[in-house]
Amino acid sequence: MKKLKHVAFGILLACAAQWLRAADVKVIANSSVKVTSISADDLKRVFLATKTSLEDGSHVEPVLEKGGAAHTQFLKEYLGKTEAALDMYFRSLVFTGKGAMPKILAGDAEVAAYVAKTKGAIGYVSAGTAVADAKILEVK
Amino acid sequence: MSRISKIQLVGALFVSTLSLHAQFSIDGHPFQAHAFLSQGFVSSDQNNFLTMKTSGGSFAMTDAGVNLSTQIGDKLRVGAQFYTSNVGELGRWHPQLDWAVVDYRFRDWFGIRGGKVKTSLGLYNDTQDMGFLHTWALLPQSIYPLDLRDATISHEGADIYGEVSLRKAGSVSYTAYGGMSRDSKYSGYYFSAVDTVPFKDVRRSLYGADVRWTTPVAGLMLGGSYMHQRMGIDGTLAGTGGLYFRIDTDPPLRIAAGYADYSRGKLHLAGEYRKHYEILTYASPFYIMKGNEFGDQGFFVSAAYRLSHWLEMGAYNSRYYVNAPQDPSPGATHIFDQAVTARFDVTKHWHVKVEGHFMDGYGDTYSAHGFYPASNPQGLKPSTNMLVIRTGFNL
Numbered sequence: 001m002k003k004l005k006h007v008a009f010g011i012l013l014a015c016a017a018q019w020l021r022a023a024d025v026k027v028i029a030n031s032s033v034k035v036t037s038i039s040a041d042d043l044k045r046v047f048l049a050t051k052t053s054l055e056d057g058s059h060v061e062p063v064l065e066k067g068g069a070a071h072t073q074f075l076k077e078y079l080g081k082t083e084a085a086l087d088m089y090f091r092s093l094v095f096t097g098k099g100a101m102p103k104i105l106a107g108d109a110e111v112a113a114y115v116a117k118t119k120g121a122i123g124y125v126s127a128g129t130a131v132a133d134a135k136i137l138e139v140k
Numbered sequence: 141m142s143r144i145s146k147i148q149l150v151g152a153l154f155v156s157t158l159s160l161h162a163q164f165s166i167d168g169h170p171f172q173a174h175a176f177l178s179q180g181f182v183s184s185d186q187n188n189f190l191t192m193k194t195s196g197g198s199f200a201m202t203d204a205g206v207n208l209s210t211q212i213g214d215k216l217r218v219g220a221q222f223y224t225s226n227v228g229e230l231g232r233w234h235p236q237l238d239w240a241v242v243d244y245r246f247r248d249w250f251g252i253r254g255g256k257v258k259t260s261l262g263l264y265n266d267t268q269d270m271g272f273l274h275t276w277a278l279l280p281q282s283i284y285p286l287d288l289r290d291a292t293i294s295h296e297g298a299d300i301y302g303e304v305s306l307r308k309a310g311s312v313s314y315t316a317y318g319g320m321s322r323d324s325k326y327s328g329y330y331f332s333a334v335d336t337v338p339f340k341d342v343r344r345s346l347y348g349a350d351v352r353w354t355t356p357v358a359g360l361m362l363g364g365s366y367m368h369q370r371m372g373i374d375g376t377l378a379g380t381g382g383l384y385f386r387i388d389t390d391p392p393l394r395i396a397a398g399y400a401d402y403s404r405g406k407l408h409l410a411g412e413y414r415k416h417y418e419i420l421t422y423a424s425p426f427y428i429m430k431g432n433e434f435g436d437q438g439f440f441v442s443a444a445y446r447l448s449h450w451l452e453m454g455a456y457n458s459r460y461y462v463n464a465p466q467d468p469s470p471g472a473t474h475i476f477d478q479a480v481t482a483r484f485d486v487t488k489h490w491h492v493k494v495e496g497h498f499m500d501g502y503g504d505t506y507s508a509h510g511f512y513p514a515s516n517p518q519g520l521k522p523s524t525n526m527l528v529i530r531t532g533f534n535l
Binding site: 045050052053059080081084085091094095097098101120 | 215220221313358403
């Protein structure tokens with residue numbers, strides 16, 4: 001019984017840690033994007049430039065941060081790629097004529113401002129960043 | 141154009157691209173410019189490799205590319221890339237249009253790109269010139285022979301492409317293509333025939349498809365490719381004052397490939413198997429020979445591990461088999477290559493690779509894969525050890 005309690009406590013801790021990690025980053029979108037939530041699979045495909053429109057038909061454009069904690073967390077959590085691997089991925093598209101580099105901005109404030117003013121833009125920022133003019137997307 | 145002025149042209153193109161921001165606007169319209177440049181040194185103990193005089197150490201290994209592209213609206217993208225290379229007797233600084241595409245994506249699952257398009261075949265066919273994308277100084281030559289890149293690198297025609305989500309089963313991306321291509325006069329097939337039947341024209345019409353499945357297993361991708369290619373070669377019989385010689389594939393040549401790529405954290409594993417089969421008809425004023433069967437197959441398996449942000453170590457085993465070599469020597473049936481590599485990422489845009497190759501065999505003359513009798517007049521030896529140092533820049 002005691003062992004079972006330890007296991008249950010461990011699972012609870014793991015879930016809490018997972019929730020806390022996910023909560024470090026929020027996904028934001030321009031108000032032209034009609035949906036209020038996005039699946040993790042669709043989010044990954046948007047940021048790998050293989051999905052350019054959402055279920056509501058709206059065209060979307062990914063915006064990445066140049067570096068920082070939110071960037072590292074987002075890549076690990078939602079794309080499953082290291083920063084170097086993601087860079088190589090986009091360079092392979094660019095140098096074969098099969099894609100373009102995404103918009104890359106310096107940090108949370110720049111991403112939040114760009115997403116707020118650019119139709120179809122989707123980005124990510126640290127959980128504490130103010131995003132009054134953009135909408136927050138729930139990732140399912 | 142003299143050799144010096146061609147080098148200056150390559151340098152000027154690269155430097156002018158460096159002086160641009162990778163992303164810039166003209167009249168509010170977004171453009172992207174990118175470039176790469178690589179320089180190699182190769183030293184071997186026995187045979188000369190890839191038409192370079194590697195047995196004495198050779199720096200004759202340079203290539204560079206510059207591209208410009210722009211997005212017009214949400215769905216249309218246009219762009220072009222120029223490429224030049226000098227690897228021993230290959231390339232010879234001859235600039236070529238590497239790709240030039242108009243790409244319209246109707247839906248995520250259906251797009252069309254037309255023009256001169258890089259061909260999707262196996263893991264690395266379309267990225268084989270971009271050393272900065274790969275761990276290796278030389279890609280496994282059983283599948284991606286640098287001297288024979290023109291045979292598959294691109295086509296003038298069109299692709300249809302797209303990606304379909306399979307939800308919990310991952311996603312599938314596809315490319316289907318058709319078009320024509322012409323080998324550069326400074327490519328391996330031309331060089332292999334220079335003493336016997338100098339070629340005037342090597343042309344191909346082709347179609348094929350590539351399908352890759354991003355599996356639900358994190359980091360695992362599986363794929364397969366098929367190409368159907370009709371090749372025609374016009375040449376002359378050496379020493380006859382210009383009598384014609386013609387080679388045709390009948391039925392068309394077929395290439396099939398299967399591949400896997402697994403990437404998880406700092407570990408990267410990859411492997412590919414490729415088979416090629418053709419039946420050739422030779423025609424000259426004196427004879428017609430039909431039904432000459434040629435085929436080869438090869439595979440590689442590779443593993444790389446990133447030890448730090450500036451150092452990646454890796455190794456691959458590459459094996460190339462000739463089905464029915466014309467040369468009866470044991471070394472003509474195969475090329476086995478064990479390679480070990482250290483890649484140093486000095487900065488995000490500058491890398492240096494140091495790579496050792498331990499090769500057994502030299503393959504057959506009809507499909508040289510790097511070892512040419514013309515660049516080894518002393519005769520080909522059964523084994524070759526080789527050091528490759530290659531550095532590259534990109535932005």
